[in-house]
Amino acid sequence: MKILHTSDWHVGKVLKGQSRLGEQKDALAQLVEVAQAESPDLVIVAGDLYDTAAPTPEATRLVTRALSALRRTGAQVVAIGGNHDNGPALDALRPWAEAAGIALRGGVRDTPAEHVIDGSTADGEPWRLVALPFLSQRYAVRAVEMYELTAAEAVQTYADHVGRLLGRLTEGFDSADRVHLVTAHLTVAGARTGGGEREAHTVLNYAVPSTVFPGSAHYVALGHLHRAQPVLGPCPIRYSGSPLAVDFGEEENIPSVTIVEVSTATSAKVREVPITGAAPLRTVRGTLAELARFADPTAWLRVYVREAPRAGLREEVQELLPRALEVRIDPDLLPAPGAGRAAQRAGRSPRELFGDYLDSRGHADDGVRELFDELYEEATK
Known part of the structure; x- marks a missing residue:
């Protein structure tokens, strides 16, 4: 049979x-x-x-x-x-x-x-x-x-x-x-x-x-x-x-x-x-310039970006790769878990604590800090 x-x-x-x-x-x-x-x-x-x-x-x-x-x-x-x-x-x-x-x-x-x-x-x-x-x-x-x-x-x-x-x-x-x-x-x-x-x-x-x-x-x-x-x-x-x-x-x-x-x-x-009826899934890594050369209009993508974190980076990647469903900073560029000193919370403002978090993640974009300030001020009025 x-x-x-x-x-x-x-x-x-x-x-x-x-x-x-x-x-x-x-x-x-x-x-x-x-x-x-x-x-x-x-x-x-x-x-x-x-x-x-x-x-x-x-x-x-x-x-x-x-x-x-x-x-x-x-x-x-x-x-x-x-x-x-x-x-x-x-x-x-x-x-x-x-x-x-x-x-x-x-x-x-x-x-x-x-x-x-x-x-x-x-x-x-x-x-x-x-x-x-x-x-x-x-x-x-x-x-x-x-x-x-x-x-x-x-x-x-x-x-x-x-x-x-x-x-x-x-x-x-x-x-x-x-x-x-x-x-x-x-x-x-x-x-x-x-x-x-x-x-x-x-x-x-x-x-x-x-x-x-x-x-x-x-x-x-x-x-x-x-x-x-x-x-x-x-x-x-x-x-x-x-x-x-x-x-x-x-x-x-x-x-x-x-x-x-x-x-x-x-x-x-x-x-x-x-069975080939579904779109393949692919993981790609690279800088924005390297990602721009990636050509596969059929696959759904997970993207690891080899760029410093900054506001708007996800949008830039998705403009280059419209089928990117997941966008992350390449883990190789991020500090190891537990690296750096733990933030001391007592007596410190939310802005200082958020700044510590950004520093721990290698995120140096001042625009993100400014946006946090605006949101915090709006939420605490």
């Missing part, structure tokens, strides 16, 4: 105040084109369809249309909730999804069978997919208790709970008559973060070892880390990465989707298909 594995769409993501809904639409349209060209039997969307738990109507429209378009290619479609998604809100869409032929699992349900999805390819090859949406630490304990595995103890870790849940859900994976698949939205220890993940959900307390997945699984389709990569483990495990760079920490990532071909008798063969 052939699988298209994608994740971390983050529809609705705003970058430094810049809406990227148009780029997200283009990236997902290209993803649908890949599905049309590849004719997969199954499409797996491994979480974080949205960027926030309260997506806008436009974001909701884009996600539901993309899922519907993927289903119209003839593939069976399964999507799960990620840590950015609102699991109950996704589950509220299940009547629509079921009517459209889409299996949508927003959160962990109280019946294990809800997370075991059976299907077959057009050629009659059967498959079984365990679909585990994102679990918070608090809910992981509750989920274990729901499934009546054993009493949850305070000393047990998040990895213990996830491992026990997956063990329960994959109990039937020993049979050799079907392709066994898992999809989950989580962090596996040893994988590399991609730059835009929510840090609180990628730290060690949320990391699980790859051994939570059974060796009998033919393929594990993961979401959460935005860098496409395989993970060493007892079976083929992979992050598909995001189809577009979500923030400037991801500018080195290559947005893509993963195509997997696997059967009960053959190991998973994996290849990446690049």
Whole structure:
């Protein structure tokens, strides 16, 4: 069977105040084109369809249309909730999804069978997919208790709970008559973060070892880390990465989707298909003269300016580079944190204290001090 594995769409993501809904639409349209060209039997969307738990109507429209378009290619479609998604809100869409032929699992349900999805390819090859949406630490304990595995103890870790849940859900994976698949939205220890993940959900307390997945699984389709990569483990495990760079920490990532071909008798063969529908993100450094020579009208830019701080510098940079979303003084030009003496506050005026702050940041523009004086006088009248 052939699988298209994608994740971390983050529809609705705003970058430094810049809406990227148009780029997200283009990236997902290209993803649908890949599905049309590849004719997969199954499409797996491994979480974080949205960027926030309260997506806008436009974001909701884009996600539901993309899922519907993927289903119209003839593939069976399964999507799960990620840590950015609102699991109950996704589950509220299940009547629509079921009517459209889409299996949508927003959160962990109280019946294990809800997370075991059976299907077959057009050629009659059967498959079984365990679909585990994102679990918070608090809910992981509750989920274990729901499934009546054993009493949850305070000393047990998040990895213990996830491992026990997956063990329960994959109990039937020993049979050799079907392709066994898992999809989950989580962090596996040893994988590399991609730059835009929510840090609180990628730290060690949320990391699980790859051994939570059974060796009998033919393929594990993961979401959460935005860098496409395989993970060493007892079976083929992979992050598909995001189809577009979500923030400037991801500018080195290559947005893509993963195509997997696997059967009960053959190991998973994996290849990446690049997605180029969104604008690239770039970080550039230099003086104003050097920045003036930078020519890339397509990229969104983070700019580190190698000039002394002064009033109006940001505006000068943005006049040169209209697609600069973030403008900062190059950190190499700034004093090291803690350098210089700490300001003595007692008996000193706000102007003197502000002057100390400007000096500590290498900001020698007298116009900024004069502007502070005017604002302070206005505020204290």
